[in-house]
Amino acid sequence: MVEMTYLDAIRDALRAALRDHPEVVLYGEDIGRFGGAFKVTLGFQEEFGADRCFDTPISESALFGSAIGMATQGLRPVVELQFADFGTNALHHLLNNAGTHHYRTGVPVPMTVRAPCGGGFGGGPFHSEELEAIFCHMPGIKVVYPAFPSDARNLLYAAILDPNPVVFLENKYLYRHVKELVPRAIEPVRIGAARIVRPGQEAVVLTYGAMVHEAMRAATRLAGQGYEVMVMDLRSLKPYDEDAIVAAAAATNRVLIVHEGWRTCGFGAELAALVAERAFHLLDAPVMRVTAPDVPVPYAPELESAYRPNAEKIEKALVELIEY
Amino acid sequence: MPRRDSGRLDEMDVLFPQTSVTDVPPPEWARLYRTMVLSRKIEERLIRLYHQAKIFGGVYTGVGQEAIGAAATSASQQEDLFAPLIRNMTIHIGRGETTLNIFRQWLARASGPTRGRDGNVHYGNLKNGVYTMISHLGAMLPVIVGGVMAKRRRGFDTIGFGTIGDGGTSTGDFHEAVNFAAVYDVPVIFLIENNHFAYSTPREFQYKCARLADKAVGYGIEGYGVDGNDAVEMLLFFRKLAADLRARPRAVLVECDTLRMRGHGEHDDSSYVPKELLARYAARDPIKVARERLTNEGMLAAAQLDAIEAACAAEVDAAYREALREPPPDPATLAQGVYADG
Numbered sequence: 060m061v062e063m064t065y066l067d068a069i070r071d072a073l074r075a076a077l078r079d080h081p082e083v084v085l086y087g088e089d090i091g092r093f094g095g096a097f098k099v100t101l102g103f104q105e106e107f108g109a110d111r112c113f114d115t116p117i118s119e120s121a122l123f124g125s126a127i128g129m130a131t132q133g134l135r136p137v138v139e140l141q142f143a144d145f146g147t148n149a150l151h152h153l154l155n156n157a158g159t160h161h162y163r164t165g166v167p168v169p170m171t172v173r174a175p176c177g178g179g180f181g182g183g184p185f186h187s188e189e190l191e192a193i194f195c196h197m198p199g200i201k202v203v204y205p206a207f208p209s210d211a212r213n214l215l216y217a218a219i220l221d222p223n224p225v226v227f228l229e230n231k232y233l234y235r236h237v238k239e240l241v242p243r244a245i246e247p248v249r250i251g252a253a254r255i256v257r258p259g260q261e262a263v264v265l266t267y268g269a270m271v272h273e274a275m276r277a278a279t280r281l282a283g284q285g286y287e288v289m290v291m292d293l294r295s296l297k298p299y300d301e302d303a304i305v306a307a308a309a310a311t312n313r314v315l316i317v318h319e320g321w322r323t324c325g326f327g328a329e330l331a332a333l334v335a336e337r338a339f340h341l342l343d344a345p346v347m348r349v350t351a352p353d354v355p356v357p358y359a360p361e362l363e364s365a366y367r368p369n370a371e372k373i374e375k376a377l378v379e380l381i382e383y
Numbered sequence: 384m385p386r387r388d389s390g391r392l393d394e395m396d397v398l399f400p401q402t403s404v405t406d407v408p409p410p411e412w413a414r415l416y417r418t419m420v421l422s423r424k425i426e427e428r429l430i431r432l433y434h435q436a437k438i439f440g441g442v443y444t445g446v447g448q449e450a451i452g453a454a455a456t457s458a459s460q461q462e463d464l465f466a467p468l469i470r471n472m473t474i475h476i477g478r479g480e481t482t483l484n485i486f487r488q489w490l491a492r493a494s495g496p497t498r499g500r501d502g503n504v505h506y507g508n509l510k511n512g513v514y515t516m517i518s519h520l521g522a523m524l525p526v527i528v529g530g531v532m533a534k535r536r537r538g539f540d541t542i543g544f545g546t547i548g549d550g551g552t553s554t555g556d557f558h559e560a561v562n563f564a565a566v567y568d569v570p571v572i573f574l575i576e577n578n579h580f581a582y583s584t585p586r587e588f589q590y591k592c593a594r595l596a597d598k599a600v601g602y603g604i605e606g607y608g609v610d611g612n613d614a615v616e617m618l619l620f621f622r623k624l625a626a627d628l629r630a631r632p633r634a635v636l637v638e639c640d641t642l643r644m645r646g647h648g649e650h651d652d653s654s655y656v657p658k659e660l661l662a663r664y665a666a667r668d669p670i671k672v673a674r675e676r677l678t679n680e681g682m683l684a685a686a687q688l689d690a691i692e693a694a695c696a697a698e699v700d701a702a703y704r705e706a707l708r709e710p711p712p713d714p715a716t717l718a719q720g721v722y723a724d725g
Contacts, residue, residue: 084536110536116566121562125560127526128525128526128527128529128530128531128533129530131530159517162720163497164506223724
């Protein structure tokens with residue numbers, strides 16, 4: 060076992076993919092010689108060559124578009140957005156081009172988009188966005204969002220080898236805040252499987268990304284008050300693990316959905332709809348949500364704290380849910 | 384070689400010396416002519432099928448612009464890549480798509496290139512090196528840049544041809560793709576088909592520069608202007624340019640002057656296009672120009688061209704009738720193929 064941060068795990072998966080698969084190429088803004096805004100690819104250009112890890116002009120649309128071109132000509136491009144927020148400059152390529160390509164032509168598009176997302180560090184409105192709901196809305200795209208170094212490493216490697224376009228959401232707050240002992244070798248995993256990261260029977264928190272850790276903190280505090288709360292890390296948002304969610308609802312009868320992104324049409328709305336469709340008869344209380352409000356991500360720490368879900372807000376909602 | 388010209392585009396001269404047509408063997412000229420004639424005959428049939436309500440949705444043709452794709456594909460090699468748009472029937476034909484498949488696509492048959500998943504002009508065949516366009520203009524240009532980068536990295540001597548209209552040069556993707564290819568010397572010919580109108584919008588509301596080829600200067604690449612209605616001239620030019628790009632890979636802009644001879648689609652009477660402009664280009668119809676040059680300059684005899692025309696007509700008649708008899712897609716297959724793994 061080796062200890063890795065979330066960022067180390069991402070770097071390790073990329074290095075393994077470059078080493079194991081000659082068709083893998085990495086490119087994006089500042090990722091070559093400079094090693095990327097978060098230094099994920101530091102040293103890769105020296106190690107693997109400038110034709111496998113290189114910079115682009117500030118052209119997110121050319122980045123996504125060219126990746127489609129590469130992925131349909133025998134390569135497996137992994138493109139890095141400096142921030143997920145900037146991916147909105149190129150969404151049309153995912154929605155219209157990459158996401159429709161196999162359906163229309165029968166030719167797969169094995170490309171991976173790495174999208175550093177999320178707030179909590181004073182990034183303000185354009186460096187903190189949580190855009191999973193937008194990506195998940197697109198047919199033909201897979202979306203994964205790990206919360207732990209082990210999952211980040213395994214899921215990124217799986218995303219790169221997946222025959223479809225995959226958006227790999229990586230939470231910037233977790234980069235250096237989360238460490239874990241992981242096995243030396245990357246393990247093959249199936250995209251689409253949730254994981255119970257804390258058992259419990261009073262309620263279940265369905266969540267992903269940085270909010271998994273906030274939910275764990277909330278659950279730990281509630282355990283001190285005699286409430287055992289299950290925390291489920293979805294890990295993959297498209298596809299998502301419907302059966303695991305229904306089973307968790309059956310086991311706890313109370314469902315709280317937590318995410319860092321906006322509320323209206325957020326991914327939690329999809330989860331709530333699933334629970335309503337498949338687990339309505341199992342519920343002892345209404346489905347509740349803790350999400351960001353429908354507000355641009357604010358800059359001032361006082362405002363961002365009010366904006367962003369955290370353990371305190373989750374704990375409060377859980378008490379309300381359990382005592383309903 | 385062509386030179387840059389600061390004059391108005393519609394006064395553009397032939398920009399390069401009349402290099403010898405004897406460099407090109409007669410079967411190549413026959414292929415060039417066939418591609419154009421077959422395209423015209425397919426599209427004339429599509430227009431009829433549209434008016435007979437046998438085609439669901441719109442019909443968009445490249446009538447009057449056949450020379451560009453015919454010349455570009457004739458000058459291309461097996462491993463080259465193309466990103467055609469809606470006026471580029473001759474790219475599909477020139478890269479080997481069958482007439483039957485083209486009618487299957489337009490008639491939305493289960494057997495067609497997109498199996499009814501997509502319609503009309505949105506088809507391609509990567510086995511022929513042809514990408515399937517999306518409607519968003521400019522969007523296929525970064526795709527072909529990446530495709531060419533990938534194939535070259537895998538050891539092929541690939542060059543790319545990405546088409547765009549005068550309107551499409553106003554998109555952000557045009558800029559991003561040309562700049563990206565310029566920076567990395569990716570050998571893509573950005574083929575600007577300047578047909579004077581983007582749907583109804585004339586050029587003066589689309590761009591301010593004298594010539595679109597002049598935009599090349601800002602990207603640090605070469606820009607050429609050619610007569611887009613002269614297939615003979617363009618074939619010679621593209622052969623030379625393609626060989627040069629293989630020897631010294633780099634991105635270039637090529638602006639082809641032409642005119643859209645029908646509406647944006649068949650639903651559009653294009654009454655906004657001045658009659659005298661249409662007349663001027665009708666007199667220089669690309670098939671007519673090619674026929675005159677091929678016979679006058681001794682590449683092919685009139686009888687050979689007649690035989691090509693007759694064969695194309697028969698091929699079109701057989702193909703559309705066969706496609707009409709084939710079944711549409713089964714609604715039960717609606718959700719199949721969204722993902723490559725199920």
